[in-house]
Amino acid sequence: MPTPGDKVRISTATGTEEGLLMPTPDKNTxxxxxxxxxxxxxxxxxxxxxxxxxxxxxxxxxxxEIFKNKALPTIVILHTGGTIASKVDYSTxxxxxxxxxxxxxxxxxxxxxxxxxxxxxxxxxxxEDMVFSDYQKMAQAIKKWAEKKVKGIIIGHxxxxxxxxxxxxxxxxxxINLPVLLVGSQxxxxxxxxDGGMNLVCAAEFIAQTxxxxxxxxMHASANDNLCAILPGTKxxxxxxxRRDAFQxxxxxxxxxxxxxxxxxNFLTENYSKRSADNQIVLKYKFSDQVGLLRTHPQMDPKLxxxxxxxxxxxVIEGTGLGHAPTNLGQDNLKNYEHLKQFIAxxxxxxxxxxxxxxxxxxxxxxxxxxxxxxxxxxCEDMLPETAFLKLAWLLGNYSPEEAKKLLAQNLRGxxxxxxxxxxxxxxxxx
Numbered sequence: 001m002p003t004p005g006d007k008v009r010i011s012t013a014t015g016t017e018e019g020l021l022m023p024t025p026d027k028n029t030x031x032x033x034x035x036x037x038x039x040x041x042x043x044x045x046x047x048x049x050x051x052x053x054x055x056x057x058x059x060x061x062x063x064x065e066i067f068k069n070k071a072l073p074t075i076v077i078l079h080t081g082g083t084i085a086s087k088v089d090y091s092t093x094x095x096x097x098x099x100x101x102x103x104x105x106x107x108x109x110x111x112x113x114x115x116x117x118x119x120x121x122x123x124x125x126x127x128e129d130m131v132f133s134d135y136q137k138m139a140q141a142i143k144k145w146a147e148k149k150v151k152g153i154i155i156g157h158x159x160x161x162x163x164x165x166x167x168x169x170x171x172x173x174x175x176i177n178l179p180v181l182l183v184g185s186q187x188x189x190x191x192x193x194x195d196g197g198m199n200l201v202c203a204a205e206f207i208a209q210t211x212x213x214x215x216x217x218x219m220h221a222s223a224n225d226n227l228c229a230i231l232p233g234t235k236x237x238x239x240x241x242x243r244r245d246a247f248q249x250x251x252x253x254x255x256x257x258x259x260x261x262x263x264x265x266n267f268l269t270e271n272y273s274k275r276s277a278d279n280q281i282v283l284k285y286k287f288s289d290q291v292g293l294l295r296t297h298p299q300m301d302p303k304l305x306x307x308x309x310x311x312x313x314x315x316v317i318e319g320t321g322l323g324h325a326p327t328n329l330g331q332d333n334l335k336n337y338e339h340l341k342q343f344i345a346x347x348x349x350x351x352x353x354x355x356x357x358x359x360x361x362x363x364x365x366x367x368x369x370x371x372x373x374x375x376x377x378x379x380c381e382d383m384l385p386e387t388a389f390l391k392l393a394w395l396l397g398n399y400s401p402e403e404a405k406k407l408l409a410q411n412l413r414g415x416x417x418x419x420x421x422x423x424x425x426x427x428x429x430x431x
Contacts, residue, residue: 002050002052003021003056004023004056005021005055005056006055006056007019007020007054008021008032008051009050010042010047010049010050011049011050012046012048013046017032018034018035019034019040020032022039028045029043029044030042030044030047030050066117072116072208073116073207073208074115074116074117074150075114075116075117075150075151075153075154075204075207076117076119076120076152076153076154077104077119077154077156077200078120078141078142078154078156079119079120079123079124080122080124080125080127080130080134080138080155081123081125081127081156081157081158103119105117108197111200111201114201118145118150120141122134122138125158126160127157127158127165128158128161130161130164132168135168135172135285135287136172136285138169139169139173140285142169142173142176146178146281149279150178151179152178152180152181152207153178153180153181154183154204154207155180155181155183156184157182157183157184159184159185159238159246160238162182162184162217162247163217163237163238163247163384163386164386164390166182166233166236167234167384167386167387167390167415168390168394169182169215169233170214170215170233170234170413170414171234171284171390171394171412172285172394173283174282175281176281176282176283177213177278177279177280177281178213178275179207179210179213179214179216180214180216181206181217181218181230182215183199183203183217183218184196184199184219186243186244195225198220198225198228199218199219199228202228202258202260203218203228205258206228206258206265210265211275212230212256212273212274212275213275213276214233214272216230216231216233216255217230217233217236218230218258219244219247220244220245221245221257222245223243223244225260226259227257227258227259227260228260229249229254230256230258231248231249231254231255232414233413234383234387234413234415235249235251235252235414236248236250237384250358250382251357251358251359252414252417253268253269254268255269255272256272284398286398287390287393289393290312290314290396291312291314291315291316291393291396292311292312292314292316292389293316293385294308294315294316294317294318295355295385296318296319296320296324296355298326300326300333300336301332302332302336302339305336305340309342309343309348313347314348314350314392314396314401314404315348315350315351315392316350316352316353316380316389316392317352317353318353318354318385319352319355320355320356322354322360322361322362322365322366323352323353323354323361323362323363323369324366324369325340325352325372327340327368327371328368328371337371340372340377341375344377345375345376347401349396349401349405349408350377351378351380351388351408352372352377352378352380353380353383353384353385353388354385355385357384361379362379363377363379378409379409380416381409383416387415388408391412391415392404392408395407395408
C-alpha cells in the first residue's frame with residue numbers, strides 16, 4: 001500500500017496521472033501533487049490501479065550555521081503564520097511551517113546578501129482567526145526589537161486580514177522610528193508562481209536601502225515578477241482572492257516601488273515618514289471590544305440596527321454611495337433612524353463610511369445624509385470601512401468617548417486623504 005511521500009501512478013477509466021502522494025484525512029480518496037505544483041484528487045472507487053514508482057526518501061539536513069556579516073544591517077522577521085511561512089516537505093508530501101532564521105534563509109537564500117536575519121514566532125494561525133490580542137502581541141514584539149535598534153522589522157502574515165493588521169498597528173504606534181513591513185504570499189512556496197519569496201526580498205531591500213519609518217505593506221505591484229509596491233498601512237485592501245497583485249492602495253498611491261531584478265527603490269512621493277535621531281517609541285495598545293461594523297443593504301430588518309445599538313458602545317456603518325443608510329421612507333427604515341437617534345443621544349458613537357471604497361462620504365450633499373449628520377453620525381471622509389472599525393476600537397480603548405468622537409474624523413495616520421478636494425467639489429450643492 002503506498003504511503004504519503006511515495007511517487008505513484010494512478011490509473012482510472014479515463015486516464016493515468018503521476019505525482020507525489022499527499023496526506024489526506026478522507027479514507028475514501030487519494031490526493032497527488034503533480035509536477036506543476038497543483039493537487040489532483042481521486043475517489044478510491046474510481047481507481048483501477050495504483051502503482052508505486054518510487055518510495056519516499058526522507059532527507060535529513062543538518063542545520064546550516066548562520067554567520068553574521070558586520071557590514072550588513074539586522075532585519076527581524078516576525079512570523080504569525082500564513083502561506084509565506086509554509087513549505088511542502090517532499091519526503092512526506094505534507095506542508096510544514098518554517099519559522100527559524102535557518103529555515104527562513106533556506107527558503108529564501110537571497111536574504112543573506114541583504115541583511116543579518118533574526119526571527120521570532122508570534123503565532124502560527126490563519127489570519128482570519130486573529131483577534132485584538134494578537135495585534136497586541138505583535139506590537140509588543142515590534143517594540144522589543146525596535147528598542148534593540150535593528151534596521152527594520154518584517155511581519156510574515158496571512159493575506160486575508162493582512163490589511164486589517166496593518167491598519168491596527170498603524171494606529172497603535174503613535175511614534176516609531178523604524179520601518180515595519182507586513183508581507184504575505186498569495187501562492188504557496190511549492191508552486192512555480194509563488195510570490196512570497198519576491199515579496200520578502202523586496203521588503204528586506206526596501207528596509208536596508210531607505211530611510212522610511214512607519215507601518216506599511218509590501219506585496220506584488222503587478223502579476224509579473226518585476227516590481228513590489230510599498231503600500232500605506234491604513235489605505236490598503238486585498239482586492240482579489242488569488243491574484244499576486246491583489247493588494248491595492250485605495251484613494252492613495254503606493255509609497256514606493258521596489259525593482260526586484262535591479263534592486264532599486266523608486267519613491268512615488270516625497271511626503272513619507274523618515275527616520276530621525278529620535279528613537280522614542282509611543283505605543284498605545286488597547287482596543288475596545290464593544291465596537292461593531294454594520295454593512296447596509298436593501299430590506300434591512302430593524303432588528304439589525306436594534307442589535308447593534310443594544311450590544312455595542314459604537315459601530316461603523318458601511319453605507320451606500322455617499323454614506324446613505326436605510327433610514328428614510330417606510331416604517332421599518334424610519335425605525336432604523338430612531339434606533340440610531342436614541343443610541344447617539346445615549347452616548348453611542350456611529351461612524352459612516354461607504355461600500356464604494358473609492359471617493360468619500362459627505363454629510364451635506366443630500367437631505368438624507370443631513371438627517372444622519374444632524375443626529376450626530378460622524379462621516380469618515382474616504383476612510384476604508386475596516387480601517388474606520390479598527391480606528392474606532394482603538395480610540396475607545398485609549399481615549400474617552402468624547403475624545404474618540406473628536407479624533408475619529410481627524411487624519412491621524414494617513415487614513416484620510418481626500419478631505420479638502422472632496423469637500424471643495426461638493427461645497428454648495430443642494431439636492
